[in-house]
Amino acid sequence: MNGYRWPAIVTALSGCLLLATQPASVGGGLSLVAPFGSDYYSGMPRAAAVVVVFPQVAAVVVALLLVRWWPWQLLAAGLLTAGTTLHVVPLPILAVPLTLSFTLIGVLAGAQGLIRDGVPRWGTAIAVVALGLRLFSAGLIGRGTMRHHDHQLFQATVVAVALFGVLAFAWRVRPGERGPRARPVIVAAATLFLVIPLSMVTRGQVAALLGIDSSVLFRHPWVENALAGGASLVLAAGLAAAAGLWSLGAALTMALAQAALGTPLLLAFFALEGQTAARWSGLLAGTAIGVLAAITRWRVAAAGTLSVLAATSLFIAYSATTGDPGRIGTQHRVVPALIILVVVVAAVTATAGATVPVLARRGSVPAMLGPVAGMMAASAALLLQATYLEGDGRPASDTLNAARHLNTSGVLLLVAGAAVGGLGLAHYLTERWAERKRAEEIRREAAAAERDRLARPIHDGVLQVLAMVQRQGAEPAAAGTALADLATLAGEQESALRRLLAGGGTLVPPVSRADGVDLRAALSELAGPGVEVATPAEAVPLPGDDGRELIAAVRAALDNVRRHAGPGAHAWLLLEDEGDGVRVTVRDDGAGIAPGRLAEAERDGRLGVAQSMRGRVADLGGTMTVDSRPGEGTEVEFWLPRRR
Known part of the structure; x- marks a missing residue:
């Protein structure tokens, strides 16, 4: 009390x-x-x-x-x-x-x-x-x-x-x-x-x-x-x-x-x-x-x-x-x-x-x-x-008249x-x-949470391999080596998916939990043709679990740029260390997103933004914002608190 x-x-x-x-x-x-x-x-x-x-x-x-x-x-x-x-x-x-x-x-x-x-x-x-x-x-x-x-x-x-x-x-x-x-x-x-x-x-x-x-x-x-x-x-x-x-x-x-x-x-x-x-x-x-x-x-x-x-x-x-x-x-x-x-x-x-x-x-x-x-x-x-x-139809005149009707x-x-x-x-x-x-409400919430848990790694692993298969299959001159690589990736994802459905494991490569993650080094590796990365001069450490989820969300954002921004689109990635948290911004100069398109994709079961990106960050207490206009590109910003 x-x-x-x-x-x-x-x-x-x-x-x-x-x-x-x-x-x-x-x-x-x-x-x-x-x-x-x-x-x-x-x-x-x-x-x-x-x-x-x-x-x-x-x-x-x-x-x-x-x-x-x-x-x-x-x-x-x-x-x-x-x-x-x-x-x-x-x-x-x-x-x-x-x-x-x-x-x-x-x-x-x-x-x-x-x-x-x-x-x-x-x-x-x-x-x-x-x-x-x-x-x-x-x-x-x-x-x-x-x-x-x-x-x-x-x-x-x-x-x-x-x-x-x-x-x-x-x-x-x-x-x-x-x-x-x-x-x-x-x-x-x-x-x-x-x-x-x-x-x-x-x-x-x-x-x-x-x-x-x-x-x-x-x-x-x-x-x-x-x-x-x-x-x-x-x-x-x-x-x-x-x-x-x-x-x-x-x-x-x-x-x-x-x-x-x-x-x-x-x-x-x-x-x-x-x-x-x-x-x-x-x-x-x-x-x-x-x-x-x-x-x-x-x-x-x-x-x-x-x-x-x-x-x-x-x-x-x-x-x-x-x-x-x-x-x-x-x-x-x-x-x-x-x-x-x-x-x-x-x-x-x-x-x-x-x-x-x-x-x-x-x-x-x-x-x-x-x-x-x-x-x-x-x-x-x-x-x-x-x-x-x-008996005469009148009440008795004494004080205890009511007591005679105690029943x-x-x-x-x-x-x-x-x-x-x-x-x-x-x-x-x-x-x-x-x-x-x-x-019943708790059961439904637990089922929704389990669906979200499965949706994120499936999106990052199995669906990415299937998308790659679709792109390679559309090219008439696909080399045998590329097809062999696709077969290897498909086999790895099959094994990982079986482990995930059995109650453990993940579809993305594990990250050390004990040593943490240097976001500066991890995100710098994402630089390449069409992708520019800007990071602080010093290391940006983050606990292993938080770093793994944030990197997966950033990868999903870059994958969306490659798939939806249009041919020739460029992406810029900015990492900022704010002391009590980290901020990562992914911006492109592509076709942009039409109003209501994200909600429509979520209703259709395409959960890349809803789960693989926003869901990952929200589970860690962070936020994700999307700013986009048709023809003006898209900017996705992640903010994640640094948990002690």
Whole structure:
């Protein structure tokens, strides 16, 4: 792990501590904005709901747009939290939503960055801890918890530790290479914005839509709330689909798990009233189990197993209490409540750990796991309230009414377990398909490299002999000695070609690797009728392999002059020693090359320039340029770095 990752890990964990000080509801989970119809808006005029919700939505959008600078978001959140704790922050209606949004989205952005930076276990663990500490914050609320003075002292201590961690390490975290993806941000903003138009719908309009009298909704307000929750859930799911099927699947999976969480937590917290240490222990133990499950290779299987285990414990609690699990709460049964608390929290946090890597690869953890999944979960919880009815068709008036329908949470956990299993299977199959595709690309690249390796020596050896045979055969007065020389060359090339195809050898004469090559001497030997060579006064050494390839490329260039420049064409060869490399220029005064002729030759399989010349030099880290105009000759320039 490099030195830049530890500051990111410490900064993100410090942000998790800040989450433990932010207010949270029992079934809130990672929700940032409550859907209309929830208790948050109880007694609030509809016009006031718009005023309250808009700053929350704006804070989330700003946080999502700034995910690249998530450490500074956490720093701002830490300073705002400290100011709120000391009661020195003005405009709390703006400070509170900014603090929660910057903290949660900053932590999730840090987790996503760690996963994409090659530290998936730490990134996944931090996202799971974020959810666990949100639940821990909910456990601090209610009767029987810490006294007000002790709670303030606890909050101040946690904020101080978190702020120290952020201040000490945030400046050492490198900003993300890429900004937020537009589609998840738009989906999250639109999902949260749904609260505003839904809050403007009046009861009379809902009644008219259903074809009933508005007094019916007045007598049964949970029906109106359930309708608002159902509408929010359906619209949010449709918007999540716009972010992609993977984002939709992960968001729905987490929404199901969080929706199943509220009732068991309510029951456990009620049963553990006055047992602050037991509450904390259960929440932290469940979170720790979820973290351990999330960082293993079998996180999907572990999440599914824990979901089944949690559902089974809820079914057993329902059966053992003869259909009235609320008695666990009213009779303050510590052991059953603690078991339910641990296994349910473990199942939900493990589910988060299984979905985070899927979202991280698509850059949508902050948007989909936080605002979108949270809104869908809260909307589903509203919809479920319509099922928590007694025999007279009305909900019971006591606090533990939902606990009497504990089986519903068990079924939701089973569905969430199946969903995370399907998501994991689809992710596994997609990864295997991508690996096979990469393997096929590697195989094709290896085949192309092998073809290039064979093409160069064949061009320099076999094809040159065949070209010579063609030229000699075209001369009617070819002497017997010349034909005998051609036969000798053909035999040598046949033997060399067999060695090459057997996996070793070459078709050109070997050059000593140990002693290197003096380019000045080697290229001077190429001078002859029609070829002038200019070299430095001193030797120009080059390693044997590099020298052999460069000489072969120059020979190919001169051969092209003899074959294509036209009768009577002259060539000039210039060698320059530039210290860190060598430059060889081959220029002729021949017919030149027509535009597009080289590309056409390569398409036709004539690879003299593409492979025998440019390919040789490129493999050694050098370059080759060709400058030619019809009727003005051709200039080929090779540059090769001198490797130490």
